[in-house]
Amino acid sequence: DTGVSQDPRHKITKRGQNVTFRCDPISEHNRLYWYRQTLGQGPEFLTYFQNEAQLEKSRLLSDRFSAERPKGSFSTLEIQRTEQGDSAMYLCASSLLMASGSYEQYFGPGTRLTVT
Amino acid sequence: GENVEQHPSTLSVQEGDSAVIKCTYSDSASNYFPWYKQELGKRPQLIIDIRSNVGEKKDQRIAVTLNKTAKHFSLHITETQPEDSAVYFCAAKGGGADGLTFGKGTHLIIQP
Numbered sequence: 279d280t281g282v283s284q285d286p287r288h289k290i291t292k293r294g295q296n297v298t299f300r301c302d303p304i305s306e307h308n309r310l311y312w313y314r315q316t317l318g319q320g321p322e323f324l325t326y327f328q329n330e331a332q333l334e335k336s337r338l339l340s341d342r343f344s345a346e347r348p349k350g351s352f353s354t355l356e357i358q359r360t361e362q363g364d365s366a367m368y369l370c371a372s373s374l375l376m377a378s379g380s381y382e383q384y385f386g387p388g389t390r391l392t393v394t
Numbered sequence: 395g396e397n398v399e400q401h402p403s404t405l406s407v408q409e410g411d412s413a414v415i416k417c418t419y420s421d422s423a424s425n426y427f428p429w430y431k432q433e434l435g436k437r438p439q440l441i442i443d444i445r446s447n448v449g450e451k452k453d454q455r456i457a458v459t460l461n462k463t464a465k466h467f468s469l470h471i472t473e474t475q476p477e478d479s480a481v482y483f484c485a486a487k488g489g490g491a492d493g494l495t496f497g498k499g500t501h502l503i504i505q506p
Contacts (some may be wrong), residue, residue, distance in 0.1 A: 282437075282493030310491060320400075320483045321438065333494060369437070380492060381426050381445070385437040 280304060282386035284370050290392045291360055299389045303372030308352050309380050311371040312345055314338065315388070321369055327353060328375060344349045360393045367391075396421040396488040400497025407474055415469045415500045417484035426465045426487040427460060428494070434478045435459050441482075442469070471502075479504045 280294055283302045288291050291297050303310045309328050313321035324343070325335045329350035339345075342360075347353040371383040397420040398504045405414045419427075428443035444451045444467065451458050457470040471478055481501050485494040 309492070313494075318499070320485070320499050321494070323495065325491030326492055334491060336493065379426075381487075382428070382440055382443065383494060384440060385430075387437045 281308050282370055282372050284386040284389050286389055287387060288390050288392075290394065293362060293393055294359055296351055296358045296392065297360060298354055299319065299370075299391075300352055300354050300369055301370030301386060303370070304374075305386060307372035307384075308350070309373045309375050310347055311325045311373070311383060312353070312355050313369040313371065313385075315367040315369055316365075322335075324355075326377075357391075360391075360394045365391055365393045396424060396439050396495040397490070398484060398486050398495050398497045400484050400500060402500060403498065404503070405473050405500045406503040406505055409474055409476060411474055413469075413474055413478070413502055415482055415484070415502070416466065417468070417486075418464075419486040419495075420465065421486070421488045422462075422465065423490060424465075424486040424488050427458070428485050428487075429456075429458060429469050430483045430485065430496075431480045432483065432499075438483060439493045452492055474502075474504050476504050476506065478502060 301335045311326040314326040315321045327347040342358045345355045369387040369388045370386040373383045400417045408436045425446040430438035460467045481499045484497045
């Protein structure tokens with residue numbers, strides 16, 4: 279499968295615990311995005327990377343959230359001291375930045391987080 | 395920041411009829427407008443997109459139109475089929491940002 283992959287697909291954690299998710303983008307894509315989707319809503323942008331540089335962060339990304347893309351390939355999203363409001367589907371997407379710009383974003387299957 | 399409104403929230407059409415979903419955006423600098431289809435429990439799938447330098451784009455039974463003056467864009471699906479049943483999201487990419495802003499989605503139901 280050459281699409282975007284995410285791991286784990288499901289995570290159940292107790293309130294206050296830390297969790298980490300992984301995203302592997304399409305291999306030639308240099309931009310990687312994190313979104314959060316709650317039931318009945320569209321995805322909400324969290325942050326994105328160009329290669330290993332984090333270029334944009336949404337106001338939704340509180341200081342309990344941190345994302346990395348250390349070698350410009352896979353990325354991790356960590357949530358510290360999880361709260362019940364963090365329960366959501368965390369989606370990763372990737373795109374290719376070309377001379378004309380960066381456009382098509384392709385999504386992974388997501389990691390569904392449930393905080394109990 | 396960008397704000398995207400999407401209507402209707404639910405759309406039920408007879409198989410074979412056409413469906414139209416409409417979105418408006420607030421940032422006049424937005425330059426890219428994709429549409430995603432999401433089936434229950436699946437990832438959002440890019441089905442068609444349009445850039446701000448064109449007014450219409452078509453791909454088989456699916457078309458998207460863009461009116462930059464009105465800050466309005468629409469998805470048109472003709473000859474609807476049962477497999478078109480899904481939630482459809484519109485999105486916009488602002489001129490100064492790369493993250494997409496999504497609408498709240500339209501649940502399209504194709505009645506046999």
